[in-house]
Amino acid sequence: MGGSGESELRDYHAAFNAAHLAMAVIDPEGLIVTANDALAALLGTDTASLREQPAADLVDLASDSRTWHAYREVLRGRRSRFRCTRRLKHPDGRSLWAEVTVAPVPRSRGVLLSIADISDRRELQARLRHLQMHDPVTRLPNRTLFFERLASALENASYESSDPYDCFGHGGSGRIGLCYLDLDGFKAVNDTLGHRVGDRLLAAVASRLTECADSDGYTRSGGHLVARLGGDEFAILVEDSTGTEQLADLAGAVLAAVQRPFDLAGQRLSVSASIGVVERAAAGTTVTGLMQAADTTLYWAKADGKARWTLFDPERNAHRMTRQSLSSTLRPAVERGEFALEYQPLVGMADGTVRGVEALVRWNHPQFGSLAPNRFIGIAEEDGSIVQLGRWVLRTACRQARQWQKDHPRERPLFVSVNVAVRQVWDSDLVADVAEILTETGLAPHLLQLELTESAVMGSAGRPLQALQSLSDMGVRIAIDDFGTGYSNLAYLSRLPVSVLKLDGSFVRGFQDEEHPNPADEVIVEALVQLAHRLGLTVTAECVETSGQAARLRRIGCDTGQGWLYSRAVTPDRIDALIGVNAPARS
Numbered sequence: 076m077g078g079s080g081e082s083e084l085r086d087y088h089a090a091f092n093a094a095h096l097a098m099a100v101i102d103p104e105g106l107i108v109t110a111n112d113a114l115a116a117l118l119g120t121d122t123a124s125l126r127e128q129p130a131a132d133l134v135d136l137a138s139d140s141r142t143w144h145a146y147r148e149v150l151r152g153r154r155s156r157f158r159c160t161r162r163l164k165h166p167d168g169r170s171l172w173a174e175v176t177v178a179p180v181p182r183s184r185g186v187l188l189s190i191a192d193i194s195d196r197r198e199l200q201a202r203l204r205h206l207q208m209h210d211p212v213t214r215l216p217n218r219t220l221f222f223e224r225l226a227s228a229l230e231n232a233s234y235e236s237s238d239p240y241d242c243f244g245h246g247g248s249g250r251i252g253l254c255y256l257d258l259d260g261f262k263a264v265n266d267t268l269g270h271r272v273g274d275r276l277l278a279a280v281a282s283r284l285t286e287c288a289d290s291d292g293y294t295r296s297g298g299h300l301v302a303r304l305g306g307d308e309f310a311i312l313v314e315d316s317t318g319t320e321q322l323a324d325l326a327g328a329v330l331a332a333v334q335r336p337f338d339l340a341g342q343r344l345s346v347s348a349s350i351g352v353v354e355r356a357a358a359g360t361t362v363t364g365l366m367q368a369a370d371t372t373l374y375w376a377k378a379d380g381k382a383r384w385t386l387f388d389p390e391r392n393a394h395r396m397t398r399q400s401l402s403s404t405l406r407p408a409v410e411r412g413e414f415a416l417e418y419q420p421l422v423g424m425a426d427g428t429v430r431g432v433e434a435l436v437r438w439n440h441p442q443f444g445s446l447a448p449n450r451f452i453g454i455a456e457e458d459g460s461i462v463q464l465g466r467w468v469l470r471t472a473c474r475q476a477r478q479w480q481k482d483h484p485r486e487r488p489l490f491v492s493v494n495v496a497v498r499q500v501w502d503s504d505l506v507a508d509v510a511e512i513l514t515e516t517g518l519a520p521h522l523l524q525l526e527l528t529e530s531a532v533m534g535s536a537g538r539p540l541q542a543l544q545s546l547s548d549m550g551v552r553i554a555i556d557d558f559g560t561g562y563s564n565l566a567y568l569s570r571l572p573v574s575v576l577k578l579d580g581s582f583v584r585g586f587q588d589e590e591h592p593n594p595a596d597e598v599i600v601e602a603l604v605q606l607a608h609r610l611g612l613t614v615t616a617e618c619v620e621t622s623g624q625a626a627r628l629r630r631i632g633c634d635t636g637q638g639w640l641y642s643r644a645v646t647p648d649r650i651d652a653l654i655g656v657n658a659p660a661r662s
Contacts, residue, residue, distance in 0.1 A: 097190040100180065101130045103150055108185060117173075117190060119166025130188050134175050135161050141231075149177045150186055160193070172197040210303045212274045213281035219622050221302035221310055222362060222640055226621050228314045229357050229365075247315030252322040252354040254329060255369035258307035259381045260346040268342070275339050276346070277307065283332040284309055291325045299325075305642065306649060310369075313354075319386060322354040326384035334382070349376035350384035361584065362620045366639050368392075371447065378444030401451050404440070406460045409467055413439050416471050417644035420653060421492065421615060421637050424629040429653045431490035431524065433637065434472035435644045436464070448494075456496050465499045466508055473516040473523060475647055479654060480522075486655040492524040492554060497531040500539045506546055520550030524575065529555050540571075547572030554615070559603070569610050576607050580618025583638070586627050601631040608632065 091098060097114035099107045110125040118125070118133060131137045136146045136159070148154035156178045163173050174191045208220035216224070228251055258280065265273040281303060288299040288311050300312040311329070316322060333348045351372030353365060368387050376385040408414065418432035438446040455461040476491035499505055513520055525546065531539075543553055554575035555568075559582055578600065585596035607614045616628045619638035628636060642653075 099125065099130060099188045101150070101177075101186045101188050103152075103184055103186075105129055105131055105146075105150055107133075107188075114190065117163075117165070117192075134163065134173070134188075134190065136175070146177060149179065152179065155179065160197075163190075213278050213303050215281050215285070215309075216300060216302040218302070218304045218642075219640065221300065221304060221312065223621050223623070224300050224302075225312055225365070226362050228312065229360055229362065248317055249357055250316045250318070250354065251357045251360065251365070252313035252316035252325075252352075253365060253369050254311040254313075254322065254326050254350055254352055254384070255366075255373050256309050256311075256329065256333075256348045256350040257373060257377070258309075258333070258346050258348055259377075261307040264344060264346065268344075272340055272342075272344075276337060276344060277303070279337050279339065280309070280333060280346075283335075284311065284329060287311075287325065287328045287332050291321070291328065306645075316354050319352075319354045322352050323384075323386065326350045326352045330382075330384055347382035349373060349381045351376055351387070352384055353387045355387075363580065363618055363639060366643070367447075370643060374445035400442075401440075401446075402454045402458055405438075405451060405455055405458070406463070408438060408440070409460065409463050413441070414464065414467065415439055416468065416475070417646060418475075418491075418650050419637055419644040420642050420650065421490075421635045422641050424616075424625065424633050424636050428656070429489065429650070430487075430635055431492060432476075432650055433492040433526070433644075434468060434475075434494075436468050452496070456498050459498065459502060461496045461498050462503045465496065466503070466512075469493050469508065470512050470516070473512050473518045476522055477516045477518045479647075479650065480518075482651065483654045488519075488522055489650075489654065490522045490524055490552070491518075492526055494526045494556065497527070497539065500542050506542050506549070509546060509551060510549065521552065524552040524554050526554045526556040526577065529558050544572045547574070557617075573612060575613050575615060576603070577615045577617055578603065578633075580638075583616050583618050583620075583624055583628070586624040597627065597631060600628070600633075604632045 091109075092111045094111055095113055097111065097117045099110035099114050102108050106127050107125050107130055110122045112122060115122045115125060125133075131143070131146060137143045142159050145154065145157045145159075149157045156176070158174065158176045161173050161175055163171055165171050171192055171194045174193045176189045176191075178187055179185075180187050208217055208223075209215065210217045261273065261276070264276055281301070284301045288301045291299065291313075299314075300310075302310050302312070304310055311325065313322060313325065330348060330350060333346065337344045337346070351369045351374070353368045353372060355365075355368075371392065372385050372387040375391070376383050379385060415437050416434050417437060418434055420429045421431040421433060422428065423430045436448055436452075438451055440446050452461070455464050472491045472493050476489060480488040495505070509523070509525075512518075513523065527543075547553055552574045553572055554577055555573055556577050557579045558576045559579040582596070582600050582603075585593060586600075604614050613634040614632070615635045615637065616624075616633045617637055619625050619628065619636040619640045621640060625636060625640060642649075
């Protein structure tokens with residue numbers, strides 16, 4: 076038996092040493108006990124020199140806190156396996172991508188480290204991803220890549236700021252910054268000189284933005300991501316920002332760079348930019364929250380006269396827009412035509428096409444600038460002006476949906492979704508209003524969707540329930556907005572004239588950690604989708620921010636999605652360009 080065991084052990088040693096895969100056995104302290112020739116060749120040394128060397132130093136496992144923590148957990152026997160990708164320097168001078176795997180050796184206190192060269196695979200993946208994730212006009216990262224990077228940056232910053240194992244100073248500042256800009260005067264260039272010149276101008280702007288970001292990045296802890304989000308919108312993401320001063324300097328440099336004349340096709344063109352600047356701690360910040368702050372600040376820059384950058388100011392956001400001053404001017408504002416509608420696409424998850432839009436009202440306030448709905452809808456519901464405003468929104472949205480249908484007769488018409496407050500059902504004859512507006516605009520009833528909050532619909536009885544039933548009988552679709560935040564009474568839901576559920580964004584945000592998904596989140600959403608489908612309802616996912624979220628939602632059967640991944644709320648002419656084509660961020 077002894078001779079047989081020794082022979083078997085020699086065979087194992089021979090196989091270990093002859094293997095083409097680079098390997099080493101590591102002790103519980105992370106020191107190399109023995110290494111094979113392949114590992115020695117990969118690192119440009121000999122096996123004897125590798126003994127008692129810290130394995131983590133040889134393959135850069137201590138460069139970030141998350142990797143270091145996972146590696147230490149395997150060494151301590153608390154984790155069965157760990158795998159990561161590292162870029163290593165080959166002795167011949169070239170760089171190579173290596174897949175590093177660490178796993179316990181059975182019936183031993185040792186751990187096996189193996190390193191596979193995956194450079195060819197990485198290069199192919201990189202080429203394919205670059206085509207998928209970059210804008211063909213400017214060659215900048217596109218909307219999809221920007222939001223993936225932003226979500227990753229927020230996740231990493233939050234993890235590192237709270238990591239108890241980060242004793243090596245690997246963490247960054249724990250802050251994040253964003254310059255969100257829109258070109259002033261670009262539409263005039265496109266309209267007068269054509270899209271070809273417009274595209275060349277966008278490419279030239281992209282080049283200057285990249286120069287500004289690179290110049291700032293060279294003097295800071297890392298480079299910045301410059302992306303084109305669509306149309307004439309660009310963003311510069313600053314990870315591990317050092318404070319508002321850094322972002323202010325960057326925004327000033329960008330503004331100056333964009334305002335210098337451009338010489339294109341023998342013509343000298345001048346444009347400027349409005350820039351919204353946000354800088355804050357990453358902890359507690361979400362993608363949607365950061366982008367909403369940036370969007371608000373961009374509107375401030377435009378309302379303040381354009382050609383400027385504006386820093387997000389919580390004081391301005393909260394105190395200047397007091398409820399009293401807004402309430403006193405809301406009712407006359409409808410008569411003065413101070414409201415405008417923007418539309419956010421609702422995208423088919425299966426084919427990536429725009430199926431419909433949600434109408435979102437903005438108030439172009441003469442004093443406070445452009446106000447998002449959450450600043451005044453609650454006030455309008457309290458003082459009753461929601462009836463007058465809601466009627467205007469409904470008429471404007473239906474008229475626009477019918478106009479799109481006329482402008483694109485060969486394409487499947489878009490439906491338009493309009494939010495309705497409970498008070499509109501109680502204080503007005505909503506059924507008569509809808510019937511009159513549909514007749515007036517010529518829009519088919521099935522192309523109108525009315526959204527009510529879950530608590531409003533679930534609590535419907537008497538007149539509201541009769542109104543919903545009459546609207547449904549008319550052919551109008553009824554949707555429950557923010558489903559999952561209120562009663563979630565599916566039994567009661569089956570007796571209501573509802574055709575669409577819109578899943579609250581909190582469900583979708585649970586899908587954000589794509590590396591370590593929570594199975595419970597997916598099980599809950601999948602169960603809701605299956606129940607909804609059995610009840611004959613379709614399901615829309617709100618707040619879709621990454622292509623990973625979109626892929627998982629599509630896999631479990633969600634019908635449509637909306638969110639920053641596809642588009643923010645935009646003006647009607649932007650929707651025109653999306654009709655009949657795939658949404659730009661479809662994964």
